[in-house]
Structures are given as structure tokens and as C-alpha cells.
Amino acid sequence: MSKKNTTAVKVLTQKKARKPKLAVWKFSSCDGCQLSLLDCEDELLAIAEHVDIANFPEASRMVTKGPYDISLVEGSITTPHDAERIHQVRRQSKVLITIGACATAGGIQALRNFKDVKQFIVAVYANPKFIETLNKSTPIADHVFVDFELRGCPISKHQLVEVINAYLNGRKPNTPSYAVCVECKRRGITCGLVAHGPICLGPVTQAGCDALCPSYHRGCFGCFGPKETPNTAALSTYWKTLGVKDDDLVRLFRGFNAYAEAFRKESEAHEK
Amino acid sequence: MKNFIFERAELDNLVETLKRRGFKVIGPTVRDSAIIYDELTDANDLPIGWTDEQTNGTYRLKRRDDAAVFAWTVGPQSWKKFLFPPIQKIFATHRSTKGLDFPNSKKQAPQESPPIKYAFFGVRSCELNAIAIQDKVFLGGPFIDPLYQRKRTGVFIVAINCNQAGGTCFCASMNTGPKATTGFDLALTEILSDKHHYFVVEAGTELGEDILKNVKCTKATEENLATIKNITEQTVTQMSRSLDTANLKNILYQSSEHPRWERTASLCLTCTNCTMVCPTCFCATVEDVTDLAGKQADRIRKWDSCFTLDFSYIHGGSVRTSTKARYRQWMTHKLASWVDQFGTFGCVGCGRCITWCPVGIDITEEARAIRENQP
Secondary structure, three states: OOOOHHHHHHHHOOOOOOOOEEEEEEEEEOOHHHHHHHHOOHHHHHHHHHOEEEEEOOOOOOOOOOOOOEEEEOOOEEEHHHHHHHHHHHHHHEEEEEEEEEHHHHHHHHHHHOOHHHHHHHHHOOOHHHOOOOOOOHHHHHOOOOEEEEEEOOOHHHHHHHHHHHHOOOOOOOOOOOHHHHHHHHOOOOOHHHOOOOOOOHHEEEOOOOOOOHOOOOOOOOOEEEEOOOOHHHHHHHHHHHOOOOHHHHHHHHHOOOHHHHHHHHHOOOOO | EEEEEEOHHHHHHHHHHHHOOOOOEEEEEEOEEEEEEEEOHHHHOOOOEEEEEEEEEEEEEEEEEOOOOOOOOOOOOOOOOOOOEEEEEEEEEEEEEEEEEEEOOOHHHHOOOOOOOEEEEEOOOOHHHHHHHHHHHHHHHOOOHHHHHHHHHOOOEEEEEEEOOOOOOOOOOOOOOOOOOOOEEEEEEEEEEEOOOOEEEEEOOOOHHHHOOOOOOOOHHHHHHHHHHHHHHHHHHOOOOOOOOOHHHHHHHHHOOHHHHHHHHHOOOOOOOHHHHOOOOOEEEEEEEEEEOOOOOEEEEEOOOOOHHHHHHOOOOOOOOOHHHHHHHHHHHHHHHHHHOOOOOOOOOOOOHHHOOOOOOOOOHHHHHHHOOOO
16 A cells, blocks of 8 residues: 555544534424434434534533534524524534425425415414514525435434435435335335325425335325426326316325425416 | 146145245235235245236236136336345445455455345246346346346246236237247246146256156147147237337437427426336446444445436536436337347336336337337
8 A cells, every 4th residue: 555545544544533513403393303313213322422412402401502513404484583593503504404394395384385374373363463473484495505405204314314424424415316216116115106096296206215105005295395307297187187186286285395396386286 | 848737736836846946936926906026935925816907007906707826917026126136235345444444355255145046936028038138238248247146146937928918018029928938947838727727837947847857747738839829829919019129229319309209208207117117227326325433334236217317417417407318318228229239129028117107108109109200
């Protein structure tokens, strides 16, 4: 081995002096995605060995001050306060990774985006004047620069570990943007669309869940949002020939990723 | 030709014999609304009394009113999942003070467990052709694929001649079926009449003949062979689809800007299903997976598809961003450039891509549309 190579290896094998600091932030969300970090169980100790979990109120009251090397951001922006706070988070974060459908597409609460939010407030709250909320639930990337988006409702803990792992090792994370169908076929799951039909969003939904629902004989609900180049129109057109109604198409595309562009446009196309 | 007949009851004995000889017997079985391939405990696991109905984008498993064992065609899976598994570790490496160690390199190869000896039970003629094509891809060139070779070596093949055509089959026009002609150890034809349920078996290899010694056989008569011929002819007649291969390569090479591609692109979901179910598609990607400490890394090979964006990703972006480019690439490879590359078409007419396309795009229709509307 040449001298040069030996030095390179030394640099690679050198133990980092300081563990990267990780923070977890919550906006409008159900907490399910941050719980995926605690769900890591087997991997959690290993993660804690390599990163300093500095700010994660769901797990510990002990908070270390920023700035942070990695921030995991859960939830969407739904209030004026959120809209300000996300900028503070961004300022303290070297790398900002959004986790879950809320943070990357506005979440299920983005269903409000298709209606007048004031009417909801009047209908639900006894004293609407105390409610301060924005007209739309929007993804984090609409407000600040996002380094990486992790999809899912909730995210896959394997993908979460993979993203942290990739960050620690300075490589690209293996989180492909192709269809759920790839995962179904690799697992040898029989295609429900073809074998009993007709509803499954798999062909237009991004992989990442390892085809969880199809493995239990359920169609894909689209939790991971639109895949790369999603041809939602072709799928809808085909389903209509099988007797699926416009109302059902609207509901299908208005799930956890209702406000993700491809799904939003498709549901709007079938709205009367 | 060495042809024999044996009674239906002896089929159990054939499976048993293969197991006794140390084979892991893989065959068709009913699971999750389809006939798939998995390990057989015994012949009772076979899809006895089942059939399938297939058309563009639709597959339905149906009960038959008899006890036919192989009266169906092909399901969503193919034998490639055993020879070229969807996810496979290529190697592992770990970082030491000296650099990277490759424990699987020749010098330090650990005692590898002996490879699994597979017996494939019930391989259709189209699938034999598909296996032959993948053999060429993985073992034919100057660089052989050791992982494929390890699984492929010593596979015992029991072929089954089709006695009915499926709704999306077109093997007759691809010259790949419905009767198995080569590439098997044993080839069965199931014959079921009112009173007599039996199999005609042709031994393709000495090992095949040897295995038959454990099965109660009698010599096949001229009449038996005539029955097989009739069955094959009948199956060909049943086949409703066909793909005209005359001058196809040149037609496709000259049709890169044909308006049909744009039309198909408007329907295609780029979901990859056609390539995943295709028994000849061999594309794979590799992913490197590290442990958190960066001390251990595995290189994993996974089935990939020319319908994904990443597939054509090179520095600066993907080469085939449009669906049109991706569909054209797939079909032109199957029916034109494959011929230049491997000497055969990359399509064996099994019809899986037609059945398992969620929106029912039909490769035979696409090829016809392009052929018939030449400028």
C-alpha cells in the first residue's frame, strides 16, 4: 500500500472528536413519525452511540442548546407561530430533514386546503375568536430550505436509520423514489390490482414501506406520497372504465398526502 | 425419444423421489389469489383442480370441475426469483487498519455451505426459453455471474407441456412453445379424460431417465404420442394473441419517432410491473449498506427496472426522463436490440407483462400498431 493510501485510510478510520448533535422538532402532527425514532429499539442504542440526541422532548426533558448538526422536523405549518418558529429551527440546523407526510406534503390536515378553514373553526369551536390558524396546512419546504425529505405516514424506521446512517458515513441514502410495485414484486406479493382489483395506489405511490398494506392483502393507501413521474391520470382513467366513480377518486387521492402536487391535481380533476 | 406413461397417482412418487435425491422441489401452488412458485412439501401442494383466467390487466383464479393438476398457464412469478433472487448480497467488506477486508475473496473464503439443489417442477416451454435466455445473459459472455451460476448449476427441470392456452399467451408466434423441446430433464404432458388421468413423460437427460426408475412407468404408445400432438395443436389454436416477428427488429429500429410511443406513454404508469414479472428481464441495481460506525458494508443487488428514473441516471441527471423514452427502450430492447445483443428476442410470449400491467398495456398490440402504421 502506498503512503498516500495509508494516510487516506487513517483519515477514514479516525474517530470523530465530537458526536453530531441531533434535534427533533414537532409542528402540526400526530407525533407518530418522531415515535419511529423511539421505535428503533434495536438500533436506538447504536444511534445514541454515534449521535448526541440533544433535543428530543418526546424522549427526554434534557435539552442541549443548539446549533444542531441534524434536525428532524415533523409536522406541517398551520399557525402563524409555526411559520415563525420553523425559521428559528432552520437557523440552528446544519442539515434539516423533514420526516413524514405532514412535514413533506402538509399531512391529513391539509384537507382544509380544499375548503374554507373559517367555516370549520365556526363549526367546531365554541369561541372561534381564540383560534389563530392559517388558511392552509403547508409543508416545511414551502417555508425554509429543506436538505432532505423522508416520506411516509408514518415514516419507515428503517428509512430513518438509513438516512441517519448515510449522513454519518457521508453517503447518499438508499431511499428510492420508484413505485411501491417494485417492493411488492421483490417480495413476491401477488398484485391485488390485477388479481382481485380494482383499488391500490401502489403504481403511483413512492416505495419505502416495503409494501406493507399489499402484504396484508390491502391496496396501497398512498402514505408515501406520489412517486417520481406519477401518471395518476392514466390510473384514474383506467379505473373509471372499471366503474370507479369520480367521488371515490377524489377520496382516494385525498389521503395523508392530499396536498402533494400530483395527488392534489388528480383529486381536483375529479371534483365536481 | 424416450417416452413413457405413468398414472396420476405416481406424480406424488415423482415429487417424493426428487426429494429423496436431495432436491429442494419448487413448484406451482395456490397462494394469495394466484398460482405462484414455492417449495412443495408433496404433490398435494400442486394447484389441483384450479385454473386461471387472464386478460389485459386481469387475473382470476378459478375452480375447475375436475382434478387437473396443470390446467392453467403462468402466474405472476417466474423461476427467475430462484436463479436471480430479487435481493441478494454480493459481498461484505469491513474496514481495518490496513484498508478494506473482503472476507469473501478467494484467499479467505469461508467454508461455504453447499448450494441448494433445486428441482423445478412444472416449467412451461416459454419459461424454459426464458431460463435459456437468462443463462445466456449471466453465463454466456466473457464474464460469468458467479451468483447465478451457483444457483443454476445442477437444477433439475421437470417441464410441463401446456394443454391449454392462457388469455394472454402468445408463445406460438414467438416460437417458444407450447410444447417443450429442449432444456429439461423430464417433460410431462397431462392427459385427463373421463376415466383415465395420466401423464406422458419424455426423458431429456440420463438423470431424468434415472429418476423415472423410481416411478411406475410403461412405454408410451404411438397413440399416446398422437394425443400429445393433438393437445399441442389444440393449445396453439386456442392462443388468441400473436406477435408478428417478421422483420420486427428493423421495423422497431426505424420507428423511434413513431407517434404510437407517445400514445402508450400517456397510458403507462412507469410502475415497473411488466419488467418485474418478465422472466427474461435481468436488470439489477446495487446498493451499498453500511453500519452506523462505517466499519462494515454490504453490497446488495436488487431487481431494477428500465422504467425507473434512477435506472438511466448518470452524472447530471437521468437520460430517459419521459415515459415515452422508457417504454420505447423496454420494448425496443425486448424485440430488437436483444437480438443484436444475445441472438434471440428477449420475449418468450408468456404474456405476463400483459396480464400484470395494472392498466393492461399489451406488447403484442403495441408491436402491431407500430408495424401497421409505418410511414
